[in-house]
Amino acid sequence: MLKKRIIPCLDVRDGRVVKGINFVDIKDAGDPVELAKFYDQEGADELIFLDITASHEKRDTMIEVVKQTAKQVFIPFTVGGGIKSIDDMRNILRAGADKVSINTPAILNKKLITEGAKIFGSQCIVVAIDAKKNENGNYEAYINGGRVNTGLEVISWAKEVEACGAGEILLTSMDCDGTKDGYDLELTRLVSEAVSIPVIASGGVGNLEHLYEGLVEGKAQAALAASIFHYGTYSIREGKQYLIDKGVDIRW
Amino acid sequence: MIGIIDYGRGNISSVETALNKGGFENITTDNHDILRKCDGLILPGVGAFKDGMKDLEKRGLIPIIEEAVKSGKPLLGICLGLHLLFEFGEENGVSAGLGILEGRVERLTTSFKIPHIGWNDLKIINPSPILDGIEDGDDFYFVHSYQAHPVDKSIIIATCDYGLEVVAVVSKENVFGVQFHPEKSSINGMILIQNFGKLVSKWS
Numbered sequence: 001m002l003k004k005r006i007i008p009c010l011d012v013r014d015g016r017v018v019k020g021i022n023f024v025d026i027k028d029a030g031d032p033v034e035l036a037k038f039y040d041q042e043g044a045d046e047l048i049f050l051d052i053t054a055s056h057e058k059r060d061t062m063i064e065v066v067k068q069t070a071k072q073v074f075i076p077f078t079v080g081g082g083i084k085s086i087d088d089m090r091n092i093l094r095a096g097a098d099k100v101s102i103n104t105p106a107i108l109n110k111k112l113i114t115e116g117a118k119i120f121g122s123q124c125i126v127v128a129i130d131a132k133k134n135e136n137g138n139y140e141a142y143i144n145g146g147r148v149n150t151g152l153e154v155i156s157w158a159k160e161v162e163a164c165g166a167g168e169i170l171l172t173s174m175d176c177d178g179t180k181d182g183y184d185l186e187l188t189r190l191v192s193e194a195v196s197i198p199v200i201a202s203g204g205v206g207n208l209e210h211l212y213e214g215l216v217e218g219k220a221q222a223a224l225a226a227s228i229f230h231y232g233t234y235s236i237r238e239g240k241q242y243l244i245d246k247g248v249d250i251r252w
Numbered sequence: 253m254i255g256i257i258d259y260g261r262g263n264i265s266s267v268e269t270a271l272n273k274g275g276f277e278n279i280t281t282d283n284h285d286i287l288r289k290c291d292g293l294i295l296p297g298v299g300a301f302k303d304g305m306k307d308l309e310k311r312g313l314i315p316i317i318e319e320a321v322k323s324g325k326p327l328l329g330i331c332l333g334l335h336l337l338f339e340f341g342e343e344n345g346v347s348a349g350l351g352i353l354e355g356r357v358e359r360l361t362t363s364f365k366i367p368h369i370g371w372n373d374l375k376i377i378n379p380s381p382i383l384d385g386i387e388d389g390d391d392f393y394f395v396h397s398y399q400a401h402p403v404d405k406s407i408i409i410a411t412c413d414y415g416l417e418v419v420a421v422v423s424k425e426n427v428f429g430v431q432f433h434p435e436k437s438s439i440n441g442m443i444l445i446q447n448f449g450k451l452v453s454k455w456s
Binding site: 004040074075094098167168197198221251252 | 265266269270273298299300364365366367368369370371372373391393394395396397413414433435436437438439441442
């Protein structure tokens with residue numbers, strides 16, 4: 001059977017991992033390549049790099065990170081952040097990334113999804129959706145790092161993203177992100193049931209039970225987590241063991 | 253020397269990286285003379301069947317692959333590379349493939365999510381040197397929406413379960429094909445790459 005995936009996400013700024021990480025086995029905890037290797041050995045099923053570099057000039061550092069990672073890591077990895085055009089996609093994919101993740105540019109220009117899927121294949125195109133619940137209990141999609149509400153209803157946007165040719169949806173709950181209270185299970189389940197492409201749950205993981213909830217109750221195909229792994233609260237192996245013990249199909 | 257056939261399809265540098273890690277001399281090229289001199293070929297690739305065939309044709313690579321198969325050189329098709337080995341593909345309309353293996357490639361018919369993305373475990377049906385050291389239940393990384401349906405079922409070496417039986421590994425004499433991406437399948441993938449490398453060394 002297909003296994004549920006555990007995906008650590010690394011925030012990278014100017015070629016360095018941002019969140020404080022301290023593992024004994026890693027020489028340079030700020031080096032994204034070292035960390036990617038570490039997570040590969042730890043049994044991560046995939047990796048996501050989120051490039052939060054502010055200045056355009058320093059974007060090339062990410063290309064170098066991608067090149068080095070591709071040489072040393074033998075699991076799939078996705079790069080998101082700052083990808084605005086087909087050329088940006090090509091540069092990242094050519095450097096060795098397996099997939100690109102886009103959010104704001106996808107909403108501003110849907111053709112980017114269609115074109116990207118046509119040129120590189122649907123499997124390369126991950127559309128990230130940042131969702132927040134409004135007063136009426138509906139979910140709306142946000143862009144520009146959560147600063148701008150597009151007013152787009154998330155479920156219909158997710159369906160549209162699928163119709164445009166996206167291969168996966170990376171779904172982040174802005175309400176839950178950073179709370180450590182667990183994924184927004186209602187949101188995750190709604191989107192996962194609405195589309196036939198895989199959904200990666202993101203935002204809010206504070207313990208291993210949350211991973212279980214997102215994958216089983218939220219019906220996500222993959223669970224993304226950042227801080228619980230980065231800060232060493234749990235190892236990937238501990239997370240996987242927990243899920244296996246609870247009967248979830250997981251790759252060991 | 254292993255030749256990675258470059259026909260402009262997607263990210264194939266990871267195949268090269270995996271061969272390098274395994275210590276196998278390799279070259280990524282569409283140059284006919286160089287490919288003819290190689291002791292084994294890999295046909296990698298992601299993307300659409302029809303476009304893949306068009307690109308092979310445009311670069312005059314079809315006879316090179318056919319020659320290699322006849323000569324007994326090991327050939328490994330990965331993902332789209334596996335699909336192209338068959339007679340027909342039904343992606344964006346029916347189109348002809350290389351016809352090295354009998355059968356067709358069709359969209360996955362499953363109630364599960366498509367694409368089939370992620371790690372799935374193999375059910376080994378027939379023995380093959382390409383799976384030396386790989387055990388029943390070992391996981392590999394899959395990314396695809398279409399799958400091969402061989403006419404001759406005896407060429408199926410392994411399958412995986414995705415609500416339907418997915419053909420994961422085929423092998424007929426010197427021709428091998430894998431639906432998953434060994435270059436992205438961590439340690440298990442490296443074992444398979446090593447096996448192919450050994451087959452090439454043995455042949456040369």
